[in-house]
Amino acid sequence: MKKVAVFTNADSKLCDFFEANRFLIYERGKTGWEKTNETSFEKIVPSAPAATRKNTEALLPLIEGCNVLAGGALVGIPFSVFDRAGLHIFEIGELNSETFDGIMEELCNADAAIAAKEAIIREAKPVETSTPGVYFLDLVALQKECPEVTSKKAMMDFLQNTPFMELHLVCKHIPPWIENSGAYKVQITSDKAGTVQAIITRGC
Secondary structure: OOEEEEEEOOOOOEOOHHHOOEEEEEEEEOOEEEEEEEEEOOOOOOOOHHHHHHHHHOOHHHHOOOOEEEEOOOOHHHHHHHHHOOOEEEEOOOOOHHHHHHHHHHHHHHHHHHHHHHHHHHOOOOEEOOOOOEEEEEHHHHHHHOOOOOHHHHHHHHHHHOOOOEEEEEEOOOOHHHHOOOOEEEEEEEEEOOEEEEEEEEOO
16 A cells, blocks of 8 residues: 655645644555545754754654655755655645655656666676677676676676686776786777777686
8 A cells, every 4th residue: 555644734735844743644545545644743943953853753653654755845854864764755746646646656667767777787797699609798888877787796707607708898998807817818809989899708
């Protein structure tokens, strides 16, 4: 069940967080979005950072079960508290079903993008071409899509454990751990500005 917590003022109107003193809980059921709970709290008055953090953290049990927090502007320490609690935070301008559906669609798209990226990282390795034993990896394109993938992550296991005749590699530079290992021969076939194409084979 999808649930959204919205912070509002005493009149249940959208407002900035430091003006809020109420959480409205909305839940999407079979017939659409409905308000299922309403909880009041003392306004958070900006003060010393430690006090602001403590007072904001005290509100977390009031929205337990929700993974989305929405409302007006939410910045600084309160934003940090809710963000660290794992809430998805949205600044909204209207309180209606279309807004909540839009939030859920955005979260769904974000989840799909994360899943796709995780799949790319899992499969970050050379692939065999139509010629048996000849593999290819465009490390430039891979790292553009997933900067966290290092050359070692993408190639070390492959080079150590996969029988291959040639690895055709596109990269910005030949990784030193390959070039200086003495275990491989590197033949550079193209060296243009910012891009190197090479053929890597096992050393004798």
